[in-house]
Amino acid sequence: MEISDEMLKEISYVEISKYRKKVMKALEDDVKIPSQIAKDSEIRQNHISKVLSELKAHELVECINPEVRKGRLYRLTPKGDELVKNINAD
16 A cells, blocks of 8 residues: 655654653553543643644644543544554555
8 A cells, every 4th residue: 555745744754852752652442531541541630731732743643522621532643543554564
């Protein structure tokens, strides 16, 4: 399968940060709240929101209930899902 240049840039963006990579893997095939992402990825919770906003800016993750203050749910976008599959293929 040919990977687009755009996807290669996104893979590179995620790969250069172990936090971004761990958060993406933690969200693979699942919807989670930030505290669960922190637990599963072994990253302190205070770093999670920054990483999530970076990944959201790149359209790799999305919040499915942004109107709530606590208990926001995050999942991979279709683009993020494709990216994780490409990372796992390495």
